[in-house]
Amino acid sequence: MDYGTIQGIITIVVMLTFVGIFAWAYSGRRKNQFDEAANLVFSDDEKSKDSGEHK
Template structure:
């Protein structure tokens, strides 16, 4: 196996991994988890504001 073949195999494997990650990220099954993660900073700000109002 020469370096060109090895380079081609590595490129194909990395491309398949990239496409797999893209598929995982845009999967409808993951939408609920990503929506929850997207709200975390806003929930933290609200929690901090409530603590400040309560004098804690």
């Protein structure tokens, strides 16, 4: 195996990894978890309002 072949294999592995992460992130099964994670920023504000704390 020469250096060009190794670079080609690494390129394919990285591309497949990227496509896998992309598919995982945009799959319908993950939507609820990502929506919940997106709203975590606001949950801290709600807790401080409920306890009467002011920043």
